[in-house]
Amino acid sequence: MRSTLRSFDLAHLAHIELLTPDPAASLHFFVNVFGMTESGRRGDSVYLRGWDDYERHTLKLTPSPVAGMGHMAFRATSPEALERRVAIIEASGLGKGWTDGDLGHGPAYAFTTTDGHNMEIYYETEWYAPPPERKPSLKNQAQRFPAHGANVRRIDHVNLLTSDVAELRHFMEDVLGMRTTEMIVLDSGREAGAWVTVTNKTYDLAFTLDHYGARGRFHHVTYALDSREEVLRAADIFLENGVFIETGPHKHAVQQTFFLYVYEPGGNRVEVDSAGARLMLAPDWQPVVWSEAERRKGQAWGLKTTDSFHTYGTPPIEQYVGTRRPI
Amino acid sequence: MRSTLRSFDLAHLAHIELLTPDPAASLHFFVNVFGMTESGRRGDSVYLRGWDDYERHTLKLTPSPVAGMGHMAFRATSPEALERRVAIIEASGLGKGWTDGDLGHGPAYAFTTTDGHNMEIYYETEWYAPPPERKPSLKNQAQRFPAHGANVRRIDHVNLLTSDVAELRHFMEDVLGMRTTEMIVLDSGREAGAWVTVTNKTYDLAFTLDHYGARGRFHHVTYALDSREEVLRAADIFLENGVFIETGPHKHAVQQTFFLYVYEPGGNRVEVDSAGARLMLAPDWQPVVWSEAERRKGQAWGLKTTDSFHTYGTPPIEQYVGTRRPI
């Protein structure tokens, strides 16, 4: 199970579009509880950012009858890298074609994963230019520290549900050029989870088996905080604001992230985390493979994983219709 | 002052050899105060590692009449990347040729910087295999958390002194393929400092003007801790062990690192730091350029930089002889 070499064509996870059936409550949550900054509106969508995100936005909030992920995006390393990667995606048969871009970024190439998740890549972007009241004191910082809510710093990673982990992992490795850093493989040999990266972060994207066998669902998006202490304080803030805390704060065994999962009012799971100084610097890292027995030990310090963490995703399965296949 | 694109041929800062006139005291410091693990000996040298370093060692401690840096090394991304880069270095005229490698790594190509610092690059390495008493509980970790001394996690960066910042920066960009993320430029136009990276860390190497105009001197090597709280606790530990604290803990304005500088008993400056979740993800980051006026404001929260931080390096200038030129 040797991982392909990281391609360097993708620079980093860029943004995510979350669909929410309760846009006002979701916006209140992301601004006043998460501590994000609104940086634009277009159509029904509101664009948001963490104080250290360098692009105009990393979160696009769009009203929708059901919760879920609209799409997610990666930024390419260069215009040439974008072209290279688009050619490979097109060859995979999963390309959907170019869009004109969106508020904050230029032309993007849209495609779906093998499991039906909507993704896009682009190169041209708008660096965030803070208005005077958001100008930081230190010029090497994207925006003033907000001192408001949980003060999320920057987008960290996205976690998807999938009906076929191995297939999606091969797509991420072979088509998008990502490197797999950790995996869960069941006793049957079936892959149950994979963590992949395009950076020195140990993962930018993760995906785990959909409990219901559904396709293309969303598990969570995570924003990074600077310390575990900030994650604990975020728990206090979620508690004070009546936000549903699903599990945490605790430390994952896989990837060792210090995690805290909550549901935003639209029903999507969101996380704040802290990785400390953990990075993936080795160019020849071989995936760490966790067995069923190892995973049964629970999280790093013994916490049993909450059932809903293994089953709940958006759109919620009860509202599943049409081409998707709930079990 | 547009930075060249990062080349991806170098994977990361790999190790440093420190020369010490008091090897026993230096070893005691790195093991019992810094909290490193001895992972080998060859000749007079002792090899040491932080608990999260994946290679066998990141610090080689070698007895010497005077303190300073023996050499520092980068690991290449692949055998092909190593070859590519060696060809470019040879073309620069600063190559010294191949060595057989050292304890823990394979053949290395040695060269000097424009300022005379000894460096090498290699690809083949030995992943650290912990003995039973150092085996971690979580299999995705290089070594058991030591719970001893300051518990330094992994090598973070090296800082050099140079007689010519601009020349060295061009070498790092053009020959080694690094990207410059921040700089200090004097009112005269002369460059006084530069921070360069080969990873998503905002710097792996920094260099500043040698106060005495000397060539090839060493400023400090830094090990990363997971949190600012751990840096503060390290200060307590340095205090208790009679270690000279030069400056800190405080937050740099440049790069915003939370720093703490001490002198190990051999006389070399060493640092523990924490960067929080700060990373350099943008592929088109333009160097932040600090002016003299901006630097006069002191560090991030106003601390004036200690004089010795601008003048002291190893070898100490008083022992400087021969081809080097103290002012």
Next chain:
Amino acid sequence: MRSTLRSFDLAHLAHIELLTPDPAASLHFFVNVFGMTESGRRGDSVYLRGWDDYERHTLKLTPSPVAGMGHMAFRATSPEALERRVAIIEASGLGKGWTDGDLGHGPAYAFTTTDGHNMEIYYETEWYAPPPERKPSLKNQAQRFPAHGANVRRIDHVNLLTSDVAELRHFMEDVLGMRTTEMIVLDSGREAGAWVTVTNKTYDLAFTLDHYGARGRFHHVTYALDSREEVLRAADIFLENGVFIETGPHKHAVQQTFFLYVYEPGGNRVEVDSAGARLMLAPDWQPVVWSEAERRKGQAWGLKTTDSFHTYGTPPIEQYVGTRRPI
């Protein structure tokens, strides 16, 4: 349910004697994992201390066929306060009489609680005088920071199990002059837990209903750390050393302590905690009373309390014999 006023006759929780069926393993745990310092031996017992405990010891470790608490002690505010309080205890009929004291402290008056726990109070004590290698750099500190294991700072509180919370609470209030700060009262009106204090800490002693109806059992002793970050790091250290983590790290709803419970090798439950800046300064604080419904919400951030936390104590109930009455 108005609490009596705090009497000021008792100065603070002083020490605890833990009984262990595996003395060598327990000693290894407290020294190398908890990070305590051995400060004396007498008979079969070993005396231990946290680095900020001002008395010679706060933990006495004594071999015994079964785990449990040998006794616990409070220090009086003055010789006069000791006499006053002894008279009141004698009048209660629970006094056992004076002892000659022990290593580190002078004559002590022994008594039992209404539930049969062994306690004593004394005034004369020996201030810890560190040997040269444990002398701190700052003269206002009891001992050098050890930089070893979890570095527990000072004894914080003891938690007992009891067959009758209300009776024990009245004893603590009326006879020992403690103040009740928080309580759990069942829908039936029966008291299920109480937290009492003799200081500005919000509790020095707690007691909860023994699940088995047994008398005089021990729940846990807690040592304080300076920050929640240190509690998290302690969890890493427990994990690395194969220590059984029962529950945590998490934040209690009652008292809001950040907790982490483990079993030392002898079978006794021990805790490390952090209270932040939380203190009980109001002289007329009225007990916070938690209902069954409120406690069903779990801990502060929603963690369900582990079953064993409600049932397990030492001596373990299976070994209960004689006058005690398991259900």
Next chain:
Amino acid sequence: MRSTLRSFDLAHLAHIELLTPDPAASLHFFVNVFGMTESGRRGDSVYLRGWDDYERHTLKLTPSPVAGMGHMAFRATSPEALERRVAIIEASGLGKGWTDGDLGHGPAYAFTTTDGHNMEIYYETEWYAPPPERKPSLKNQAQRFPAHGANVRRIDHVNLLTSDVAELRHFMEDVLGMRTTEMIVLDSGREAGAWVTVTNKTYDLAFTLDHYGARGRFHHVTYALDSREEVLRAADIFLENGVFIETGPHKHAVQQTFFLYVYEPGGNRVEVDSAGARLMLAPDWQPVVWSEAERRKGQAWGLKTTDSFHTYGTPPIEQYVGTRRPI
């Protein structure tokens, strides 16, 4: 230099009135930067509180031509303790008589210190009753965690300047019944500073020699945060808001507090600090006496104390007139 025993008549430091020549800017600072909550207005004064202060307010902000302290107050342990202490103060000749109280507390007995600082003590108080939007999720908490600005938790201590430390110390010990925990004594035998407490905190009040020999001036008031990490984050917030940072964050040698001093816009020095788990539990603590030589070593980790910290107080000395005596 044996300290008198603590009397227990005073329960804790209750509040301070700060005078500000720029009331609007001061109010903005305390609400939006410090993170306090406005809990009342009367006359020109605004009343403020930290989220864990149990009384209605701990800070009264009053417009005035010059900065300084209006008065500070202690709450007595009981009505009887109040009477006892008032009798002693009256006997000292420094009593000023009873007032009707103020918004949030009942009748107070006013007096001056030997150096002319205005103080008062009272027993009857108003417990803060949060409006619905400030109701905490946990019932054992005074107010919802604000997640705004530096989130100061509770008033911690006040520091005064005095023309005669020994005289003021004797007043605090003999008349107010405080205990001295640490002192600075010059080589000449003159006392230069003293830290006194009425609680298990290691100090509630400190006073140091006025550089100008002036009488009755104010040095700073401090609010506590839960962790050193929060103090560091407060530094970021002060930086972002253009607040003048005088010194810190760093650790004091005396009392080992982790400190950060800034000037609020009215010119008064204010501090945020963290003490970790440090408490003064020993009933017979003898004052730690620091010599000139020891103080010359700087703060705990070597930081030299800024000159202004030794000279600046409010009212600023330049505006000193009349009965006060600048040197």
